[in-house]
Amino acid sequence: MTVVPYQKPGVPASAGLSVEQCKRAAWAVEPWEACGETRCCYRGAAAINASLAVALGVRFPLSFYGLPGVGWFQDRLYNLVAVNRHRLPGDTPYCKAHPEECR
Numbered sequence: 001m002t003v004v005p006y007q008k009p010g011v012p013a014s015a016g017l018s019v020e021q022c023k024r025a026a027w028a029v030e031p032w033e034a035c036g037e038t039r040c041c042y043r044g045a046a047a048i049n050a051s052l053a054v055a056l057g058v059r060f061p062l063s064f065y066g067l068p069g070v071g072w073f074q075d076r077l078y079n080l081v082a083v084n085r086h087r088l089p090g091d092t093p094y095c096k097a098h099p100e101e102c103r
Contacts, residue, residue, distance in 0.1 A: 001054045005094040007102040016041070025082060028054075044082070045074035 004011050006022030015029040021043075028047035030040035042050040045065065052061040065071045081088070095102035 001051060005102065007095045009102075025078075045071065045078035048078065049074070 006012050006017075006019065006027075012019050012022050015027065017027060017029075021027070025044040026047045028042040028050040030050075046062075049061040049065040053059055065074060
C-alpha cells in the first residue's frame with residue numbers, strides 16, 4: 001500500500017480521479033493488474049476498509065463493510081467526520097510540512 005497526498009501534482013489523474021473527488025473523500029485504488037479491465041476504486045468508508053484489509057492481510061474489513069446496514073452506517077459516520085475534519089486534532093497536513101511537493 002502506498003499513501004500519497006492528492007495535492008501532489010499528477011496524483012489524482014494517475015488514479016483516474018479528479019482533484020474535486022479527492023477533496024471530498026479518501027480513496028483507495030487498486031493497481032490495474034489486480035482488477036483486470038475495470039479499475040477497483042473505493043471511496044470514503046469503503047477506502048478505509050480496503051486499506052485496513054491490505055494492512056492486515058485479510059479480507060474481513062471489506063466483507064464486514066458489505067454486510068446489510070454496516071456499509072450504510074460507516075458511510076454516514078465517515079461523512080460526518082469528513083465534514084468536520086478541520087475541527088479534529090492531528091498532525092501537520094502533509095502539504096504544509098512539504099510545500100515544495102504540493103501545489
